[in-house]
Amino acid sequence: MKSILSLYFLIAFAIGTDTFLVSPLLPTLRQQFHISVEASGWMIGAYALGYALFALIAGPLSDGLNRKKIMLIGILGFAVSTFLCGLAWNFWSMFAFRALAGIFAAFMSPQVWATIPVLVPASKVTKSMGIVSAGFAVSQTVGVPIGSYLATYSWKMPFFIIGGIALALFALILWIVPQFKPAAAGRQPSIMDRYAELLGANGAKGSYLAFFAMLTGAFAVFTFIGNWLSDKFGMNVSEIGQVFIFMGLGNLIGSFVGGHAAARLGGRNVLLGGIGMMAMLYLMLNLAASPLLVHLCFFVLYLVFGTVFPIMMALFQTLSSTARGTSAALTNVVNYAATTAGAYIAGIVYAQLNGFFGLTVFALLCCAVSIGLWVKSGTAVAIKRSV
Structure with missing residues (x-):
């Protein structure tokens, strides 16, 4: 069990590094490809768009197939696509390769979340979700800063290295991960049937909308952190990478304490209170x-984010026991749809509405909407039971 969770941690690390890497590289890539500030955000949004569109299909299909095979196909395609990003020669080629990497990640990532409740006892699900979430946090703490430093020599190098790591993960999945046969033999429910079952659960729709609102604000700010730090403080790529270390460190600590905080203070209090704290921290930036x-604010902000994220992921996996892949995929679709929306909105707001200040106000409003939707859905009340 420890070996599989360690592997899942590494998968999250690789995907997280690839997801977050472009943000600190935006100033460099913007100059390399001679594009505007507004257009540069789409080098992050392309990955998210590819993921969001294809996960809608990949998740329900995986509920009726062997999840290990889906993992292998996803990680291999992800490795090749990420390597190709390092060979991009203009904006549109980078856009296409980033979208392709997102498509293959859509087949890979949901299987990790969906298999955790099958592999571990119910009492350890949230802790295990935290371990996987920590992989994403470490990607910010270690992976993204290292990529930023490597980019000072060549912006291509981080993509080549991540692609190589993904190929190694392909071999580890083949060796370590067991076969996950479909729960039911014979005729499988259609894609629409699986979504109907999932979204028919009490409070499910409101919960996903609340998740989307919170993440849209978070990713709008995240997309232009590099530009803001460069414009306001004159930071170079390596100095921006240092800020990401503090963000990732806060996220990492939060990932491990989320389950403990929910047990002591109540999941509902941690979730709603945490989102409220994030709103205030955005303005404090x-x-x-x-x-x-700046380092301190981002550390605390991502400490709170890392605390509430595993709680939400564990909650979503309790909505249906027969459509876990669909649930995991939809959760990630919402995640990357929010990334796409956040990246698009961020380019407009940053360029037209008082720069980074406008983004922080937008993020605060998103947090307020998220809190209202969580309360209205009623699922926040059940968090204590689910974690």
Whole structure:
């Protein structure tokens, strides 16, 4: 069990590094491809768009297939697509390769979340979700900064290395992960039937909308962190990478304490209170007058984010026991749809509405909407039971 969770941690690390890597590289890639600020956000949005569109199909299909085979196909395609990003020669080629990487990640990532409740006892699901979430956090703490430093020599190098890591993960999946046969033999429900079952669960629709609202604001801010730090403080790529270390460290700590915080304070209180704290922290970023205060604000912000994220992921997996792949895929679709929306909105707001301040106000409003939707859905009340 430990070996599989360790492998899942590494998969999350590789996918997370690839997902977040482009943000600190935006100033460099913007100059390399001679594109505008508004267009540059789509180098992040392309990956998210490819993921969001194909996960809608990949998730329900995986519920009726062997999940290990889906994992292998996904990680191999992800490795090749990421390597090709390092060979991109203009904006549109980078857009296409990033979208292709997102498509293959859509087949891979949901299987990790969906198999955790099958592999571990119910009492350890949230802790296991936290371990996988920590992989994403470490990708910010270690993977993205290392990629940023490597990019000072060549922006292509990080993509080549991530592609190589993904190929190694292909071999580990083949060796370690067991076969996951479909829960029921014979005729499988259609894709629409699986979504109908999942979204018919009490409060499911409101929960996914609340998740989307929170993440849209978060990713809108995240997309232009590199530009903001470059414009306001004159930071170069390696200095921006140092800020991402603090963000990832906060996220990492939060990933491990989320389950404990929910047990002590109540899942509902941690979720709603955490989103409220994030709203205030977004505004506080504008008061940061020095790089040191910027580091501190981002650390606390992502500490809170890392605390609430595993709680939400565990909750979504309780909505249906027969459509876990669909649930995991839809959760990730919402995640990357929010990334796409956030990246698109961020380019407009940053360029037209007072730069980074406008983004933080937008993120605060998204958090307020998210809290309202969580309360209205009623699922926040059940978090304590589910974690």
